Amino acid sequence: MAGRFRSGLPERVPDFGRGAVWAFRLVWIAAFLLAIAGPVAGTWQRLSAPAQNSALVPGSRAGLALGEDDLTRIRFPVGPAAAAAGVRAGDELVAIDGIALSARVPMPSADGPLPPGTTEADYALLGEILYGTESRPIVLTLAGADGRRRDVTVTTGEQHIEKAAAGLGLPAWLLSLVDLVHLPTYPFLLASAWFLWRRREEDVVSSIVSLAILLTMAAEQPSASFFAAAGLPEWAHRILYDLGNILLLGGIMLFPFGRLRPLWVLVLIAALPSLLFVSGNVYRILFIALMALAVDTLFRRLRRAPQNDERQQLKWALFGFAGYAMLIGAALTADMLKLDVGSFGGQLALEVTAGFAFGLGFLLLQLGLLVALVKYRLYDAEAVISRSISIALITVILGAAFAGVMEGVKEIILRGFGQNAGSIAPIVGTAVSTILVAPVYERVQGWTERRFHRKLVDLREGLAGCLRDIRHFAPLSDVVREVLDRVEAGVRPRRLALVVEGKVIEARGIDDASVSAWLATESPAPAGALDFVPADKTFSIRLPLRPEEGPLLGWLLVGARPDRSCLSTAERDALIEIVDPTARAVRLVLKREDREQDLAATLAGLQRQIDTLTDRLRIDRAGTAA
Known part of the structure; x- marks a missing residue:
């Protein structure tokens, strides 16, 4: 049964037909307009309307940070007024203005029924704290950890969260934009979405990824917030959000050519609509799990792909998707954790982290997709991945060192002197981190190069030793072949040739006659270690083989990559490093072959003399015998 089902499936998702292209075009244009109008109108609404910063922390209009799973649980006081009034972390909110609340009151759903065990009176009382706009004193009845009840009076308003932010050095206007740190990435996302769609409208994969970006x-x-104020139902907004995620995950699983193999890819795609039926942390966990499976699908395709452009496309896509998956996972994790932290500063930091990770994740996704689909700079994938991982690791290591040293200094000063460390702790932490920059950079850079640039490292570090071994016995053709093999594996040029004393010893990707014709028309500069001419479509890199300032022996000629992009600086530096050992090996082999030719000529002459003497002796013996 499974075999018949598999054989009945097409090998890949077919391209859109003419009618589907027009239908998708209408949907895409509508989504594009929403993706422009929503952020613009929402930002204008934030800037022009009176600040409602208390929406960041539920309950902060009354100086309280309430738990979303239970609005009667106080996580911490917000602002100095609430703390001075006697609000403490861990208190239970028992009554408001003398009217008792239910034992547990979760955050309400806009369209759903009342949660079990709650009443409309609960949400009417809490509404003033959560969504109110007036400023008035209210009496809160709190129960401490010991069960004792006490009444505190606070005045509702935005002043609580604004003063809490001021204590952290944040002005009120900046606080209203703290959850919008991803907004500067939107122009790039719009441009990327337009390009992904317009490059080939009938391509299903790039089209649905483009639509996913716009819906998100x-x-x-x-x-x-703008669409909610405009009256868009919550269920419609949720469907919009879920469809964006479903299309994005589907695009990852089908990238780059919409292949429907292996069969379990179809199973994963069929599971994507389950996101429509879950919410909250269950949704976040399921989304992260599906994203991990999608990236794993891409990684498996990469392992099976041959060494060609498709493999490089998959590397770039994997870079984009994996970076997106990790950063979105970090953003969703920050969203989950921010509702459980015990301080306003901690929640604000997680809010900023979530927004920044979200925006950066989408930028990485677009970078990977654009390079993969445009097929330009395809062969920079390893360098970009290596550099990104290096930056991430260095940041994590130095950040951990800074935090660890700072906390250690605080603890030492507190225990030894019984006072706060003040500014000493961050100064010591910064000094230690600065000292560690160079050694950490060298170790991380070395590790990432060996992990992601094995062929380039082998070219730079392994070729010289190999040439030292084979130059004493191998013919020139074998030495040249070894050099070209390693250069080809390390930098992957379209064309490659090695010329010695005006003769093409070996050429790849181009015939010997064409190399000779190029040499006749071009005049590479023999000075310097490398002659780089990006405009030359045949050999943009010319490396003179001149050992130890001796005479010019020939040229190592290297062309552009298969995607016609020039080699990177790191690749050109690696070629410069191999020029001298290559030139010395060629010189030694030429001298050895000259000596061997002279010796062979001498031996051949001696053999002729021996043959002549032998013939004469034979004749003399024959005459004597006669």
């Missing part, structure tokens, strides 16, 4: 922009902040 239309569903995230600040679009979400």
